[in-house]
Amino acid sequence: MEQRDYSPLQWANSLEDMLALTQDRVDSYDEQVHLVSFSMGGYIAALLALHPKNQNKIKSLSFVCYDPNGLSKEETLRRKNVLNSLKRAKNTNALSQASLSQYFTTQEVQEAQYPQTVLAMASDLGIGVMRAHMASTTPREDLSSQLSQLSTPQLWIAAQYDKIAKADAIKEHCLRSPSATFELLPNTAHMTPLTSAKDLASLLTAQLTNCN
Known part of the structure; x- marks a missing residue:
């Protein structure tokens, strides 16, 4: 099986x-x-x-x-900036609409179920996991x-x-x-x-x- x-x-x-x-x-x-x-x-x-x-x-x-x-250099810099924001944040509310736009097309980000799912996943994982994952895999x-x-x-x-x-x-x-x-x-x-x-x-x- x-x-x-x-x-x-x-x-x-x-x-x-x-x-x-x-x-x-x-x-x-x-x-x-x-x-x-x-x-x-x-x-x-x-x-x-x-x-x-x-x-x-x-x-x-x-x-x-x-x-x-x-x-890329641009993506590495973006992630370092996000990581700096996450280090100061107490929860995943630091994820902004601008950061979500990195993951979706313009049309997709306007469809509520997509960004809401990502935000819910981030909330479930927690700010500590997000920090650890981003820090551990940047750069690559x-x-x-x-x-x-x-x-x-x-x-x-x-x-x-x-x-x-x-x-x-x-x-x-x-x-x-x-x-x-x-x-x-x-x-x-x-x-x-x-x-x-x-x-x-x-x-x-x-x-x-x-x-x-």
Whole structure:
């Protein structure tokens, strides 16, 4: 029977914690696993996949809205500014409409269910988790060259209007990677699990089926 698990990164206070929690899930299976990741989780999945001990443990990799080239200077600066605001904040109300616009298209941010879901998630996680996650994964190194050398099948899913993990950069990476397949989700931005759930699920299901 097909088994699924997830890495509870909300328990993590550092990059080392994130890697350990995810490694624990990988190690809990006797067979190879399909590693599926989104955004920051892509960075964790990439680091894990590149570790020598996992060479024969991962059957396929699926990256959603993750740029293997690392964070741009602009995005790194933006995150540092957000982090400084979070350090002074007592709760997640520090998330402004402007920061939400980084994750959605103009039309999406006007549709209440999308920003409300992100705000509710932030409130549930708490200000401490948000600080820890952002501090632990900023900046991020360029892993594109190392990932290009992996023989593990890789699916890279980008969003047309993503301001964080830009589609053109991800596509360019895939053109240099023999094991990589590129897919584009049109008319959406970074938060594809919310805005393009069905299309995203179809792409991931096809990848897992093809790699079995």
